[in-house]
Amino acid sequence: MRIAVLMKSVPDLVEDIALDEDSGQVLFDEMTYVPSEWDDQALEEALLIKEESGAEVTAVTVDTGDSDNILFTALAKGADHAVKLVGDYDPSLTNRRRAQIFADYLRDQAFDLVLSGVQAIDDIDGQVPGLVAGIMGWPHASVVTEVHSKDKGVVLRQEYAGGLVAEIEASTPLVIGIQAARKPPRYASIAKVRQVAKTQQIEEVEAESPDVPTLAVRRFYKPVASGHAEMIDGDVEEVASRIIEILQERNLLRR
Amino acid sequence: MQKAKAIELDVAVVDGVELKGSWNRMFEPRAISEYDLSVLEEITAIPGAESLGYCYQCGKCTGVCPVDTVGDYSPRKIFRRTQLGISLIDSPDLWLCTTCRNCLRVCPKEVNMIDIMPAVREQAVLEGKAPEELLTAFENTARYGNPIGESPRKRVEWTKSAGVPIPIMSQKKAPVDVLWFVECYPSYHPRGKQASAALARIFDALHIDFGILGNEEKCAGDSQRMAGEHGLFEMLAEHNIKMLSKYSFNQIVVTDPHAYNAFLHEYPKYGGEWPVQHYTQYLSEHLGDIQFTREIPYRVTFHDPCYLGRHNGEYEAPRRLLNALPGMELVEMGHCRETSYCCGGGGGGMWLDSFTRDYASERLSERRVREAVEYEAEILAVTCPYEVPRFEDAVKSTGNAGKLAVMDIAELLAYSMGLVDSLAMAN
Amino acid sequence: MGPILMVMENGEAGFTDSSKELVAKARELADTLGTSSVAVGFGPDAESHLRHLPVDRGIAVSNPELSQYNPLAYEKALSKILEDNQPFLTLIPNTTMGMDLGAGVAARRSLPLVAYCSELTVEGRDVVATSQVFAGKLMAEIALPESGAVITVVPGAWSIDTGSGDPEVSVTSVEISQAMNILQTIEPEKGDVDITKADILISVGRGIESPDNLPMAEELAEAIGGVVSCSRPVVDAGWLPKARQVGKSGQTVKPKLYMAFGISGAPEHQQGMRDADLIIAVNTDENASIMDIAHYGTTVDMLELMPALTERLRGE
Ligand SMILES: Cc1cc2nc3c(=O)[nH]c(=O)nc-3n(C[C@H](O)[C@H](O)[C@H](O)COP(=O)(O)OP(=O)(O)OC[C@H]3O[C@@H](n4cnc5c(N)ncnc54)[C@H](O)[C@@H]3O)c2cc1C
Ligand code: SF4
Ligand code: SF4
Numbered sequence: 001m002r003i004a005v006l007m008k009s010v011p012d013l014v015e016d017i018a019l020d021e022d023s024g025q026v027l028f029d030e031m032t033y034v035p036s037e038w039d040d041q042a043l044e045e046a047l048l049i050k051e052e053s054g055a056e057v058t059a060v061t062v063d064t065g066d067s068d069n070i071l072f073t074a075l076a077k078g079a080d081h082a083v084k085l086v087g088d089y090d091p092s093l094t095n096r097r098r099a100q101i102f103a104d105y106l107r108d109q110a111f112d113l114v115l116s117g118v119q120a121i122d123d124i125d126g127q128v129p130g131l132v133a134g135i136m137g138w139p140h141a142s143v144v145t146e147v148h149s150k151d152k153g154v155v156l157r158q159e160y161a162g163g164l165v166a167e168i169e170a171s172t173p174l175v176i177g178i179q180a181a182r183k184p185p186r187y188a189s190i191a192k193v194r195q196v197a198k199t200q201q202i203e204e205v206e207a208e209s210p211d212v213p214t215l216a217v218r219r220f221y222k223p224v225a226s227g228h229a230e231m232i233d234g235d236v237e238e239v240a241s242r243i244i245e246i247l248q249e250r251n252l253l254r255r
Numbered sequence: 256m257q258k259a260k261a262i263e264l265d266v267a268v269v270d271g272v273e274l275k276g277s278w279n280r281m282f283e284p285r286a287i288s289e290y291d292l293s294v295l296e297e298i299t300a301i302p303g304a305e306s307l308g309y310c311y312q313c314g315k316c317t318g319v320c321p322v323d324t325v326g327d328y329s330p331r332k333i334f335r336r337t338q339l340g341i342s343l344i345d346s347p348d349l350w351l352c353t354t355c356r357n358c359l360r361v362c363p364k365e366v367n368m369i370d371i372m373p374a375v376r377e378q379a380v381l382e383g384k385a386p387e388e389l390l391t392a393f394e395n396t397a398r399y400g401n402p403i404g405e406s407p408r409k410r411v412e413w414t415k416s417a418g419v420p421i422p423i424m425s426q427k428k429a430p431v432d433v434l435w436f437v438e439c440y441p442s443y444h445p446r447g448k449q450a451s452a453a454l455a456r457i458f459d460a461l462h463i464d465f466g467i468l469g470n471e472e473k474c475a476g477d478s479q480r481m482a483g484e485h486g487l488f489e490m491l492a493e494h495n496i497k498m499l500s501k502y503s504f505n506q507i508v509v510t511d512p513h514a515y516n517a518f519l520h521e522y523p524k525y526g527g528e529w530p531v532q533h534y535t536q537y538l539s540e541h542l543g544d545i546q547f548t549r550e551i552p553y554r555v556t557f558h559d560p561c562y563l564g565r566h567n568g569e570y571e572a573p574r575r576l577l578n579a580l581p582g583m584e585l586v587e588m589g590h591c592r593e594t595s596y597c598c599g600g601g602g603g604g605m606w607l608d609s610f611t612r613d614y615a616s617e618r619l620s621e622r623r624v625r626e627a628v629e630y631e632a633e634i635l636a637v638t639c640p641y642e643v644p645r646f647e648d649a650v651k652s653t654g655n656a657g658k659l660a661v662m663d664i665a666e667l668l669a670y671s672m673g674l675v676d677s678l679a680m681a682n
Numbered sequence: 683m684g685p686i687l688m689v690m691e692n693g694e695a696g697f698t699d700s701s702k703e704l705v706a707k708a709r710e711l712a713d714t715l716g717t718s719s720v721a722v723g724f725g726p727d728a729e730s731h732l733r734h735l736p737v738d739r740g741i742a743v744s745n746p747e748l749s750q751y752n753p754l755a756y757e758k759a760l761s762k763i764l765e766d767n768q769p770f771l772t773l774i775p776n777t778t779m780g781m782d783l784g785a786g787v788a789a790r791r792s793l794p795l796v797a798y799c800s801e802l803t804v805e806g807r808d809v810v811a812t813s814q815v816f817a818g819k820l821m822a823e824i825a826l827p828e829s830g831a832v833i834t835v836v837p838g839a840w841s842i843d844t845g846s847g848d849p850e851v852s853v854t855s856v857e858i859s860q861a862m863n864i865l866q867t868i869e870p871e872k873g874d875v876d877i878t879k880a881d882i883l884i885s886v887g888r889g890i891e892s893p894d895n896l897p898m899a900e901e902l903a904e905a906i907g908g909v910v911s912c913s914r915p916v917v918d919a920g921w922l923p924k925a926r927q928v929g930k931s932g933q934t935v936k937p938k939l940y941m942a943f944g945i946s947g948a949p950e951h952q953q954g955m956r957d958a959d960l961i962i963a964v965n966t967d968e969n970a971s972i973m974d975i976a977h978y979g980t981t982v983d984m985l986e987l988m989p990a991l992t993e994r995l996r997g998e
Binding site: 012014015034184189190191192193194 | 377380381383385387390393394397398399404405406408484485486487489490
């Protein structure tokens with residue numbers, strides 16, 4: 001089985017988001033980036049499949065200037081190949097365009113399975129797996145928590161609200177959006193990553209910038225300023241009523 | 256088991272003299288029990304872990320190992336279990352040692368946990384067998400330069416609330432006398448920040464020409480090294496050395512005994528060689544310049560940090576400072592100086608709280624707090640950044656809230672010098 | 683302009699709440715824009731459920747197998763419906779189904795996708811979508827093009843329309859490929875609670891005082907549809923299992939609602955919960971550090987407040 005894992009980095013939310021409040025634009029160049037946590041889960045699941053039933057795992061990124069570390073880490077964890085799709089791209093690359101670049105690359109490669117994180121936090125359409133599959137016309141399933149290879153296809157688990165799980169049998173080729181791997185992503189020790197960076201190669205593949213349906217974000221803004229808690233005064237009964245009101249306003253109560 | 260076989264010579268001649276009688280009879284050595292030593296050999300084959308094989312089961316270490324007082328663990332036991340075929344790599348034992356160095360002090364065979372632990376742990380990390388909590392701390396450190404997972408851009412944020420100017424080397428663009436290496440908990444933890452502010456005020460009051468690296472500083476990495484991530488340590492050391500090399504200064508002063516240990520013994524291996532002092536050492540040399548204006552009318556006891564005391568032999572400097580404080584009475588606990596107890600935070604213990612709970616009847620910090628309370632101390636003075644959060648938490652969890660306050664020596668000094676307005680006493 | 687289309691998801695009894703939340707909004711948009719609202723349902727019961735919805739038209743994909751979500755078959759059916767109806771907007775709840783189906787259909791139909799949508803408003807000639815990006819830390823405002831878009835809507839964005847209607851429902855079916863088969867559905871195991879997956883956490887700290895008070899928290903959690911979590915001292919005392927501990931050495935959680943009862947908010951605790959969407963802190967000490975990160979706080983006694991809340995929730 002040949003598995004591709006699509007990976008990307010996203011702005012690190014430990015840092016403040018660089019937002020120009022006047023123009024309402026996000027300053028993508030000014031942020032620090034970390035690997036998208038769901039992509040890490042996807043890589044882990046791919047490596048677990050490899051260990052369980054044999055597979056060749058290729059980690060793929062679009063080069064927005066920060067992919068090498070992700071790819072070397074993937075190799076250190078046990079991926080067999082690393083591919084970087086290069087072109088004139090920067091961190092503000094939209095997910096839709098990214099999905100198209102991935103799809104254009106994948107189409108000519110005989111992968112049986114394409115795994116990626118179920119979503120990414122950095123865009124209005126973070127569902128890369130569904131987008132890639134839709135573009136290629138492949139079947140797909142997202143919010144998946146377990147994948148096993150079976151006969152000529154796979155058996156996977158798709159998770160719904162409340163923990164309900166559907167076990168699905170699917171034939172390949174297939175795109176899967178991983179919500180969580182069976183096990184927490186493994187740790188690649190720094191020494192190993194550094195060694196890999198010295199000894200292994202990242203394959204670079206030229207990728208053209210495609211045309212895709214786009215949406216222009218008119219402005220970004222911060223929801224509500226937080227600081228100190230707004231205090232709810234009154235006796236127990238008054239406080240209870242006010243809390244219920246707040247929960248209702250936010251549609252947090254079950255009807 | 257084989258029977259004892261006697262060796263008796265018909266005629267025994269030694270140096271030309273014939274020995275008569277049956278007293279030349281000896282017994283051939285025989286095996287009383289046979290072990291499959293392959294597991295032990297696997298462990299002692301790991302570079303750094305050789306000395307585990309020297310243990311001859313005298314049991315001296317068991318008496319002094321802090322972990323054994325709350326659990327079932329000591330170097331003697333580790334050797335024995337490994338001899339019986341339980342691999343240390345798979346055993347929870349591997350993560351319980353705090354590298355406090357107390358066993359090495361008494362071991363006649365120099366079985367050295369300070370070398371064994373990082374070596375075997377590194378192997379376990381490689382094999383994916385390290386506890387999740389610890390890996391999170393490693394990942395945070397690799398990504399953010401601090402184990403807490405805070406923003407590296409906010410490393411200097413504490414300076415804003417210090418109330419005195421704190422020069423940052425990249426902005427100052429001039430040599431300084433003292434480069435203060437602040438470290439992570441003093442930069443980010445709320446209680447650590449208070450101690451840092453106190454120390455900054457002391458430096459300021461003493462007109463010390465100092466500067467900090469600010470956001471260019473990353474964790475010194477010594478505890479990560481002891482916890483088995485040597486590659487991470489190397490990366491941090493290379494980074495810090497590169498940053499420090501940009502500036503000129505006469506010496507480094509550190510807040511953290513773990514960083515002190517790194518600068519003293521490890522950084523020189525990577526080309527980072529500077530004179531370094533713990534802040535208690537540095538200040539105790541400047542005691543003559545310090546003017547105390549306020550009394551501290553409390554009974555104070557002092558917890559020797561493992562990495563200042565046992566690891567690096569400094570017991571006097573903190574005591575000189577404490578004894579100089581007007582009004583206070585210093586009482587020593589039973590476990591002090593060389594025999595000091597351990598707070599449980601060293602060697603990665605700071606990031607294994609949940610893991611170790613399953614193997615201990617109580618936390619080491621809790622046991623230590625009980626001891627301080629037994630000696631009727633009102634203030635537990637500390638001088639390692641791990642300890643204020645650990646002991647404050649333990650004061651609460653042992654039900655001693657209000658009886659014992661935990662204070663960094665810098666906080667006590669700053670208060671007594673009139674530089675901070677209140678002793679942040681928990682009571 | 684094409685209709686406003688919404689995709690209804692099947693739940694235990696009829697359509698789910700998060701899909702019913704789409705109805706009033708779709709109708710409001712359709713009215714303002716002078717177009718119609720169309721609801722799509724799946725499975726053998728869809729036709730009858732759709733007949734009662736206050737929408738202009740219904741489309742039921744009636745294959746019996748489709749009472750349950752099947753990624754491949756749903757996508758095939760919905761793509762066809764979009765092709766035939768050319769809707770301006772297609773609204774789908776941002777659930778597992780929406781995250782899966784939304785992206786797939788949008789890409790197949792070459793339409794743009796807006797996920798995590800929490801609001802849709804009409805401004806003059808534009809329809810403007812608000813989307814929660816960066817894990818809710820930023821909102822993005824997008825003017826939707828006339829060529830249309832697929833929109834997945836976060837559950838809880840709008841209220842449910844309780845009215846009913848009498849739309850005409852057309853019934854179709856789709857050819858189901860064998861490339862994807864549902865083998866079985868598995869109910870979550872009761873008993874082993876995963877606090878990282880809960881939307882609502884009722885979290886208790888040392889202020890709970892005694893294990894005898896824990897049932898209060900359990901009852902509140904039950905009434906609000908959440909799960910009980912805690913700070914470390916509660917685990918230390920053996921009152922709750924380790925898996926319920928939030929914090930540095932416990933679990934990291936990001937629920938929609940985190941209610942901290944009698945938790946002081948030590949940094950080690952905050953490390954595990956500061957990213958919750960809404961934090962309400964109940965602590966008799968108004969200077970407790972939990973108040974620095976909570977959105978709302980109150981200083982009443984938690985042991986009195988918990989039963990008062992439970993009572994109100996049960997009375998609803
Ligand atoms: C290495 C390390 C790791 C740690 N890891 C974690 C961790 O993962 N998770 C964690 O939670 N802690 C952790 N801690 C412990 C942490 O430092 C705190 O001690 C702990 O979180 C305190 O728990 P608490 O807030 O429940 O208790 P307290 O700090 O004692 O707070 C109790 C609060 O309840 C309030 N209260 C009391 N009665 C009432 C009432 N009737 N009504 C309303 N309010 C009331 C009080 O005002 C007080 O603020 C860790 C500590 C260390 C050193
Ligand atoms: S270093 Fe300390 S904790 Fe580790 S085995 Fe020795 S005495 Fe015990
Ligand atoms: S003191 Fe040394 S020789 Fe004696 S039991 Fe402990 S480790 Fe072995």
